[in-house]
Amino acid sequence: MEDPLKQLPEILNHGRLKSITFKDDHRQNVLQKARDLHKPPAPKSWFYHWFHQSLSLALGVACIIIFVQFIQDIPKHSSDDIKKAEEQTLKVPYANQAILTKVKHDMRHQHDIQSTIAVQTGDTLTVYIVYPDDLPSNEQLTLTKTYLREVSHLTLNEPYGAQSYLGELWNYVNVKVYTTTSNVQSLAARLNIPLNYDWLGTIDSKNGKLTWERISEDDQSNEKGILN
Amino acid sequence: MKQIPKINDHDKEWKYLSQEEWLIQIMDLYQDQVIRLAYTYVKDRKLAEDLAQEVFVKCFIHKEGFRNESSVKTWVYAITVNLCKDYLRSGWKKYIHVIDRFGKSKQSSNLTPELTIVQKSEHEALADEVLKLPLKYREVILLYYFKELSVQEISEVLYKKEPTIRTLLQRGREMLKRKLEKR
Numbered sequence: 001m002e003d004p005l006k007q008l009p010e011i012l013n014h015g016r017l018k019s020i021t022f023k024d025d026h027r028q029n030v031l032q033k034a035r036d037l038h039k040p041p042a043p044k045s046w047f048y049h050w051f052h053q054s055l056s057l058a059l060g061v062a063c064i065i066i067f068v069q070f071i072q073d074i075p076k077h078s079s080d081d082i083k084k085a086e087e088q089t090l091k092v093p094y095a096n097q098a099i100l101t102k103v104k105h106d107m108r109h110q111h112d113i114q115s116t117i118a119v120q121t122g123d124t125l126t127v128y129i130v131y132p133d134d135l136p137s138n139e140q141l142t143l144t145k146t147y148l149r150e151v152s153h154l155t156l157n158e159p160y161g162a163q164s165y166l167g168e169l170w171n172y173v174n175v176k177v178y179t180t181t182s183n184v185q186s187l188a189a190r191l192n193i194p195l196n197y198d199w200l201g202t203i204d205s206k207n208g209k210l211t212w213e214r215i216s217e218d219d220q221s222n223e224k225g226i227l228n
Numbered sequence: 229m230k231q232i233p234k235i236n237d238h239d240k241e242w243k244y245l246s247q248e249e250w251l252i253q254i255m256d257l258y259q260d261q262v263i264r265l266a267y268t269y270v271k272d273r274k275l276a277e278d279l280a281q282e283v284f285v286k287c288f289i290h291k292e293g294f295r296n297e298s299s300v301k302t303w304v305y306a307i308t309v310n311l312c313k314d315y316l317r318s319g320w321k322k323y324i325h326v327i328d329r330f331g332k333s334k335q336s337s338n339l340t341p342e343l344t345i346v347q348k349s350e351h352e353a354l355a356d357e358v359l360k361l362p363l364k365y366r367e368v369i370l371l372y373y374f375k376e377l378s379v380q381e382i383s384e385v386l387y388k389k390e391p392t393i394r395t396l397l398q399r400g401r402e403m404l405k406r407k408l409e410k411r
Binding site for chain 2: 005006007008009011013016017019020021022023026027029030031033034035
């Protein structure tokens, strides 16, 4: 039996594809397109040039403005600030940081302290305490002693020897406490102003005793004492 | 109007023609074959016309790329097949196709199945079933039986190996046979 598919050209060409032919206007379209391929592009009108250049200029200016605003929005850090921030974050071993955080937490909840910031360089711990403006100076003094006592007790309680993996811990720490008021906003400003009180203390990690000394430029009656 | 000498597919005279003469020659030789081949892919007269025009423009653009490794016929068919497949793959086509099918399903609901069968002759039924085959079988069957290309030429047009073409041909035939027996 003959394969019916062999009749397929006849079936399709005389059947449903009979009317599907490439007409003369299709040929003309193809030839026109082929000719157009070799044509140089038509010159653009002055309006096109004007519009195109204006748009490019406007986009360029907009990009510059956005870029400038973006640059202005980036907060500027002085090299000192960066250095101090690095000292704060990198040089304070985290166990020490934990002690300071605990003290800060206790002080802020039990006493009227607005903020405490501590920086450790080597084995010297420097603490800034911000008191409210209306707190009398004798109250500030009392609170400062409380703070130092708290640090001292926590330092004593920390089993340093057994936890050497915790990082470089205090063996012998000098503590300086500066007290200031909340009208001084930034850390940089705090570092530059003349300070009201200066407490210099030394914690011995073996017995937890803090030997402290008050040095005040205003008040020459220096105080000394031992806290434990 | 200038008369262009007729040249067949294997003549070496192609290179002596100007670009436009060459294009006219190509169209004279393959215009109906290209448009009908395109129709078997897209099954739409308007689209087949557009695609056929595009095929000849493409031939014109890529004329220099033709390296005489195959016949001009195979080359023109390969361009046609690729353009049709590109169109079938495009998202726009899929969108139009859905709308088109929706419209056709509404129209066809007027005819009863009995009437449709009676109206179609045996030959029409064969053509109908061939055009309903899945694309990979349909194109091989049509190129082999309708365009009367050899397996080797089909492998050049579709960029597939000859054994693959033979397998597709065999499976296409079997599928067609089953469908025709079911009628």
